[in-house]
Amino acid sequence: MGDLTQKKKVSIMVAIMVAMFFSAINQTIVGTAMPRIIAILGGMDHYTWVITIYMLTSTIATVLVGKLSDIYGRKPFILAGIVFFMIGAFLSGFSKDIFQMITYRGIQGLGAGIIMSSAFTAVGDIFTPRERGKWMGVMMAVFSFSSVLGPPLGGWLVDNLDWKWLFWIFLPLGIVAFVMILMLFPKVERKESEKIDYLGSLFLSLMIIATLLGFSWAGTKYDWGSVEILGLFSAAIVFLGIFILVERKAKSPVLPLSLFRNDIVTISNSIGFIMNAGMMGALIYLPFFVQGVEGISPTYSGYVTMPMSIAMLAVSAITGSLITKTGKYKRFAIIGMPIMIAGMVIMAYMNSVWMAVVAMIVFGIGLGTGMPVFSITVQNAVSPAQLGVATASSQLFRNMGGTIGIAVMGTIMQSSLVKNMKSLTASAGADLTKIDPKTAEQLAAFNSPQLLLDHPKLEQMKQTLPPDIQPVVTQLVDTLREALSSSLTTVFLAGAAVTLVAFILTLFLREIPLRTSNKMPQEEAKPSNSSEVSSVKS
Missing domain, CATH: 1.20.1250.20 (MFS general substrate transporter like domains)
Known part of the structure; x- marks a missing residue:
């Protein structure tokens, strides 16, 4: 151009x-x-x-x-x-x-x-x-x-x-x-002498998918040392090896x-x-x-x-x-x-x-x-x-x-x-033993950090609880935030x-x-x- x-x-x-x-x-x-x-x-x-x-x-x-x-x-x-x-x-x-x-x-x-x-x-x-x-x-x-x-x-x-x-x-x-x-x-004319490297594209894509899936699932869906994660990383190495061999011969x-x-x-x-x-x-x-x-x-x-x-x-x-x-x-x-x-x-x-x-x-x-x-x-x-x-x-x-x-x-x-929630709950968590079981069950929902990201839902849940429980709710939310x-x-x-x-x-x-x-x-x-x-x- x-x-x-x-x-x-x-x-x-x-x-x-x-x-x-x-x-x-x-x-x-x-x-x-x-x-x-x-x-x-x-x-x-x-x-x-x-x-x-x-x-x-x-x-x-x-x-x-x-x-x-x-x-x-x-x-x-x-x-x-x-x-x-x-x-x-x-x-x-x-x-x-x-x-x-x-x-x-x-x-x-x-x-x-x-x-x-x-x-x-x-x-x-x-x-x-x-x-x-x-x-x-x-x-x-x-x-x-x-x-x-x-x-x-x-x-x-x-x-x-x-x-x-x-x-x-x-x-x-x-x-x-x-x-x-x-x-x-x-518009640019196609370079007729160039051929598409289908095989290289396939193994490069497979290598990328295996690598990224391995890192994405490790520590969340599967343990880092699990068979699934080790299998994905092993597959990524194999695909990489094949890709290198293919690329050496590709026109x-x-x-x-x-x-x-x-x-x-x-x-x-x-x-x-x-x-x-x-x-x-x-x-x-x-x-x-x-x-x-x-x-x-x-x-x-x-x-x-x-x-x-x-x-x-x-x-x-x-x-x-x-x-x-x-x-x-x-x-x-x-x-x-x-x-x-x-x-x-x-x-x-x-x-x-x-x-x-x-x-x-x-x-x-x-x-x-x-x-x-x-x-x-x-x-x-x-x-x-x-x-x-x-x-x-x-x-x-x-x-x-x-x-x-x-x-x-x-x-x-x-x-x-997870580590911080366990530590903070153990040291400064609210005492729910003296609260009736039904209310305690409602309060258990306040142990999810996801709740902090949905403010309307958090306020709605707070309003369903009686006034005397509000200090406990505040303590639970503060623990979540910390x-x-x-x-x-x-x-x-x-x-x-x-x-x-x-x-x-x-x-x-x-x-x-x-x-x-x-x-x-x-x-x-x-x-x-x-x-x-x-x-x-x-």
Whole structure:
């Protein structure tokens, strides 16, 4: 797409950003309200699966579409991604239980993976590595804006309307995005010499599924040392081995092993994996503190997370411009990641809404400074022919890290919560021995932390009990909040520790100049026509 005018490039980027905003806003609008939705549908034990299935399907879609879009072009896949996402969102609103919600969120994840993989790669098609810094910053700003608008809007909707509208309200925007991509995005001819690597795609998908299921079920549905979990991890290793053998012989591998001989690609992907494991694993539990511990309604819970998005929006745009201006990127990762870690440490010890706001601002500044870097490093280190698959590999490792982080942090959260509940109940629990059996049975329902996330139900249960029992109810609820708060401290500290490992790895990232064209240096040095060849000879 190097022959496009600047006006056409900007028009295409507007279409891409509308598609990305459609995907992102549907995530952020649901995030704050999801604890309430899960409380309504039931199935607190399966809370992480609503997020895990989304990450699982988006991960598989991302890596498969990366190579396919190198062959067929980005346009058909962005269109297909929008369609899948709209179907998943529409069906999610009809969920009758947690298992239907998980299924439909899986369809949404499939669409999101296709959209994101194609969109980020398309930026590489249109702009040179030096120019991409600015546009990556703009794309981060799109995510930030959706994060500003989504949480408070989602909270207001779930407090004032049926939760189904969370999934339906932005469906018309999906139609707009589809039409814009259809009309503006140029069609690319298929590369006839390229063949689809069906066998490699199969074993890569099986490896991803076995790995993520193993981490998702370990410590929750099954013990870490159970036959089921060990079997899944063993299967993942076997599938990985077969995948490597297949890729060595494939003419057009779905994920070329040669990519990982490039130290910049390998280190960048490793950082993305570890960073997302710590970040995503911890951040999904922030609404638990705001709504569960502090007792803030979903409407106002969104306002607590808004400062992070505003800070990220402003800083990511500035960072992207500075990367384009200076041609340097490593310094921004080295500055940003310690700030992210500091934000997570503040989250671990926050004891008020105002501390949560401070933590969000600090974390947002770090996120906006460091996050735009690692997509640029990977794209700058590979040839244009590998742009799609390289970008997909970057998102694969990020998604894998995020999914595994969510699963591991979920295990930490559950085990810590059980331990804290036992400890607090034993030391400061309410004495129910002197209360009549019927009332004691009603009070037993107040031992579920899930109750803290559904304020209307909690108030309704309180009102069914006589006034003389209210002090006992207050004591039980306080015990729940203390146990939840202590468990969240453990989760946030674990996330900060994991992110620290990613920061250390960043110090070893090799920085090379950002190219000012879409050709590799060796390609630019080659004569482009016969006259140049003859002049070189003479």
